[in-house]
Amino acid sequence: MTINLTSLNHGFVSLVGAGPGDPDLLTVKGYRVIEQADVVVYDRLVSAEILALASNKAEMIYVGKKLDFHCVPQEQINQLLVDKALQGKRVVRLKGGDSFIFGRGGEELETLAEYNIRFEVVPGITAAAGATAYAGIPLTHRDHAQAVQFITGHVQKDGKEIDWSAAAQSNSTLVFYMGLKQSGYIADKLLTHGLSQEMPCAIIENGTRREQKVYRGNLVDLPNLAKRAQSPALIVVGSVVSLHEKLDWFKSC
The missing domain is CATH 3.30.950.10 (Tetrapyrrole methylase, C-terminal domain)
Known part of the structure; x- marks a missing residue:
């Protein structure tokens, strides 16, 4: 099912897997969703080429993690997605690889579900x-x-x-x-x-x-x-x- 994000009156979150590194491995649907985003919340391993697909009006928020250092704690990331969605924003949560394979995407969606925020999952190449x-x-x-x-x-x-x-x-x-x-x-x-x-x-x-x-x-x-x-x-x-x-x-x- 394809969701027309422009028709939504309330906030919506797209959980997007950016793939393993080569920007050409991003899916077509991932490309389209990123272009339409009002807010992009992205991780460390997302390439600059993929980030450049976002509108120059989009708010870009870095929440990257690396070994033994978390720029933003996971609980704050979860709440950030909620807050932006409740503001009526079209939010893309952009992760390297696939969001459901060691990406903690399920945890983030659980939080959105608790607030009855609509979301979709755009798989990526793990x-x-x-x-x-x-x-x-x-x-x-x-x-x-x-x-x-x-x-x-x-x-x-x-x-x-x-x-x-x-x-x-x-x-x-x-x-x-x-x-x-x-x-x-x-x-x-x-x-x-x-x-x-x-x-x-x-x-x-x-x-x-x-x-x-x-x-x-x-x-x-x-x-x-x-x-x-x-x-x-x-x-x-x-x-x-x-x-x-x-x-x-x-x-x-």
């Missing part, structure tokens, strides 16, 4: 799909992996641990978001629960951007690879990583 595709690493492959797991490298809100045994023993590609700082811990847990030291792994830095870098090695090498990489970065563990050199199309573009 980093795991975009960065691996640009690195020539298929997430699934009949000869390598029949499943994929997206895992956060951050400590869970309730303190629960990842099921490391299930992760290590599954025939899956493992993709860790926000795991650079925890790379040593991730490697240790996977090795302890039975994953081979020789299991291929990669760290993709600045995935899909012109400055993308791929650091490739084996699982036992992961902590050393992480010392070379910088955020934003994605960790991929699985035999599909062995296809990187053969399928690395982006490097030659």
Whole structure:
């Protein structure tokens, strides 16, 4: 369903995933919604090219987060969206990747729902799909992996641990978001629960951007690879990583 935002008399919020970095990966619907916004509330990883799509009359509000530092606490972001919508504004909440995959988009929409504020969700290409595709690493492959797991490298809100045994023993590609700082811990847990030291792994830095870098090695090498990489970065563990050199199309573009 397409909503005509110009016909709304009350505030409306569009939760938009901006994609993993390459501005050309923004969806057509995301483009249209950003152009119509009165207010754009955006995160750190949204590219300047995508921000430039907004009207020069739009209010641009930065609420970016990075490791160990939150420019604006999440509760204040939630309230900001509410306040702007209640002022009758067309609000775009713009996030990198996809807003529903480790983006806290669900939490923000829960707050809007409590205030009976109308909203829509415009999906984006998540980093795991975009960065691996640009690195020539298929997430699934009949000869390598029949499943994929997206895992956060951050400590869970309730303190629960990842099921490391299930992760290590599954025939899956493992993709860790926000795991650079925890790379040593991730490697240790996977090795302890039975994953081979020789299991291929990669760290993709600045995935899909012109400055993308791929650091490739084996699982036992992961902590050393992480010392070379910088955020934003994605960790991929699985035999599909062995296809990187053969399928690395982006490097030659």
